[in-house]
Amino acid sequence: GAVVSQHxxxxxxxxxxxxxxxxxxxxxxxxxxxxxxxxxKQSLMLMATSNEGSKATYEQGVEKDKFLINHASxxxxxxxxxxxxxxxxxFYICSARDAGVATxxxxxxxxxxxxxx
Amino acid sequence: AQxxxxxxxxLSVFKGAPVELKCNYSYSGSPELFWYVQYSRQRxxxxxxxxxxxxxxxxxxxxxxGETSFHLKKPFAQEEDSAMYYCALSGLAAGNKLTFGxxxxxxxxx
Numbered sequence: 001g002a003v004v005s006q007h008x009x010x011x012x013x014x015x016x017x018x019x020x021x022x023x024x025x026x027x028x029x030x031x032x033x034x035x036x037x038x039x040x041k042q043s044l045m046l047m048a049t050s051n052e053g054s055k056a057t058y059e060q061g062v063e064k065d066k067f068l069i070n071h072a073s074x075x076x077x078x079x080x081x082x083x084x085x086x087x088x089x090x091f092y093i094c095s096a097r098d099a100g101v102a103t104x105x106x107x108x109x110x111x112x113x114x115x116x117x
Numbered sequence: 118a119q120x121x122x123x124x125x126x127x128l129s130v131f132k133g134a135p136v137e138l139k140c141n142y143s144y145s146g147s148p149e150l151f152w153y154v155q156y157s158r159q160r161x162x163x164x165x166x167x168x169x170x171x172x173x174x175x176x177x178x179x180x181x182x183g184e185t186s187f188h189l190k191k192p193f194a195q196e197e198d199s200a201m202y203y204c205a206l207s208g209l210a211a212g213n214k215l216t217f218g219x220x221x222x223x224x225x226x227x
Contacts, residue, residue, distance in 0.1 A: 042219070043203065043220050044203070057212075093161070105163055106163070108160045108162065109160065
């Protein structure tokens with residue numbers, strides 16, 4: 001099946017710094033990618049929809065200036081957590097849909113665990 | 118607004134026993150329902166979707182529009198079925214975004 005890769009898988013940073021997480025579709029093109037956040041023992045919450053070549057669409061309550069999303073190519077979307085604080089510590093997961101397949105199955109990355117000290 | 122509810126956070130069954138994971142949804146329109154599974158230390162992956170109407174790893178799920186449910190069932194649970202299971206919903210009315218339920222952890226004991 002299609003593969004979605006995230007990097008880094010784990011990152012620890014100091015409060016106030018910015019962290020970038022990459023999401024790549026390795027063997028398919030994705031015009032749309034999704035970013036989720038998962039707190040411990042909780043479900044995945046959709047943060048935003050990343051659209052190639054245009055602005056991301058953010059879910060209600062998600063600060064777009066805090067979580068910057070760039071989808072510069074058909075295989076790469078990045079999430080930048082700006083001026084991170086301890087409350088931003090979480091597991092961030094991206095997913096992508098193969099633009100060339102009618103089934104529309106979503107493929108998930110392995111997730112990136114962010115710890116803000 | 119669309120919502121997916123999984124009432125059980127944990128299901129513990131013995132190997133060979135039947136297992137049923139409940140999923141109820143609310144959605145105004147024609148939804149597409151999915152079950153995703155996450156095994157220990159692995160990424161989330163699709164288990165099955167209602168439009169396929171197929172059995173994967175012995176699991177089946179039937180969409181009941183009258184009861185707005187999409188329960189996942191397996192007649193004989195195996196130890197390798199131990200995992201986290203998420204019911205999810207998507208639909209045109211919601212821009213094809215996927216909404217997840219809270220998840221149910223299944224533990225199959227030997």
